[in-house]
Every structure is written in structure tokens, then in C-alpha cells.
Amino acid sequence: MNSVIYVDADACPVKLEISILAKEFKCELRFIASYDHKSNREEESGEWIFVDPGRDSADLYILNHIKHQDILITQDIGLASLALSKGVYVLSPRGTEYKDESIVTALDFRFLAAKARRAGKYGKGPKAFTDLDRQQFQESLRRLLSNLAGD
Template sequence: MEHNLNVSIYVDADACPGEVKNMILEYISLADITFVATYNHYSPNSDQTLWTYIDEGSEAVDLYILNRVKPGDLVITQDIGLASLVLTKGVYAISPRGKEYNQDTIETSLSFRYLYQEERKKGRFHSGPKKVSKSELDAFSARLIKFLNENAGKK
């Protein structure tokens, strides 16, 4: 497998929708891609060269990714906390729903995350995340292609 980019893509795969994972795989020839998940999400059918499974633990996947990313890499995560940490390392971060995380807005996102967690503790917002929509998949695809295009030929 030959890669055209000198950057890596790390996917926080525990909560990443299957449609997004499949979309990422379409670009496997262009970048070094690693899906990171806990053993709870292990599948013997997954391509073991692309997947890294780690022990269950609070923030274990986040720490694994954080300790390996380098400036210019891409992290795909729904975790705003992880996104805020990798941004400080010069890493590009997007959500599986197509949201681009950036230094200008991450503090606001972290504040909303905190407020949402407080509301959940009070018994509100019981349901999990909604199914990823077609427009969100399109937004994700556009962000991923933008990243790949901007980093093409950077060896």
C-alpha cells in the first residue's frame, strides 16, 4: 500500500459511524490511516493492518491518539476534548459529521459540552446521538477531500 501523503489520519473509531469509516477507506491509498478503538469494538473481520485495539479505560483511545499525532496529521473524532488537545499540536481535526474544529471556536464548543453534560446529569437528553445524515456525510466528505488535496505531494 503506497501512500502519497506524509501525514497520518487517526480515527477515534469507537463512536465513528460505519458510513464514515467506509468513506475513509475509499482514500486508503492516499494516506496512512489508523482506526483506534477499544477491545469492546474488536471485529475479527476488520483489516488488522488498519486497526489498533487498546484496553478499555477512561480516555484510553484519546491518549493513544494524542501520544502519536504530529503536526499536519488529521484526527477524526466526535470528542471535543480530544479535538482541543490535538489542535494545540498543529493537528487538523474534524468530526464524523463534517464539523471542522479550530482554535477560534474550540473554547465555545468545550463550554457547550460542559453544559450538555450537566443537563444529562439532571436526567435530560437520555438518547444517544442521532443517525448521521446525508448532509453531514457530504460535509465530512468535503472536509476530508479538502485535507487530502491540501496535503497532496507533501513528502
């Protein structure tokens, strides 16, 4: 398989699962993280690339290196949108596959939530990450990798 898996790794809760599946499918794997988030990476295999601190440093690195048919794992809807325009497969850590036809709605919700926060309205925040989320992610990534491998 020629696809490379890129992981927006700063706050990714499924790094170990990605490592296991990348090994199983013999995929090249790159974790991109800010030096601010450098941590113990003993459990995750793959190449770790650290970028300058800053909000968009990891995103810019990913966008400058990711190519058509690569895979991106990210929670960042804006980054997902830009990657989709390059012909990249995009999954969230909860297993949602972002598609061209659904990304506009996700961007609209993100805009409305940011607008509400600026007006002083704060919601509960994201729901807690569960074992079911982890399982759904693994199933989604396995299905995507199987499809790309032609299995």
C-alpha cells in the same frame, strides 16, 4: 503526503469513506479502537490498533502518537481540543472542521450539556446520522487532503 490519518474508531460511522480517501491520497491510516469494540473490519483498509478497554484508552493512545500536521477524525470534542493544541487537523464524522477559534465554544456547550444531565435534564440526544452528513464529511476530508497534497 507525510500526514497520518488517525481515527477515533470506536463509534465512527465513516470508516469506509476514510479508507477510500486515504487510499486515493496515499495517506497512512490508523484506526484506534478499544478491544471492547473489536469488529469485522473487512471493508476498511489501514492499520488497526486495539487498546485496553476503558473510556480514555483510545484517546490517550492517539494523543501519545499523533504529530503536528496529522489528521484526526473524532466526535470527541475534548480529544479534538487537545489534538488542536498539537497542530493537528481535526474533523468530526459529520464534516465539521474543528479550529482553535471555535473549539472553546464547543467545549462550553459540552460542559453545559453535562451539567444539565447531572441535574436530571436530558435532551433528545444527537440527531440521526444521515447520508447528507456522510457526503459533507467526504467533501471536507477530500478538501483537507487536497490542500495538504498541494492540489
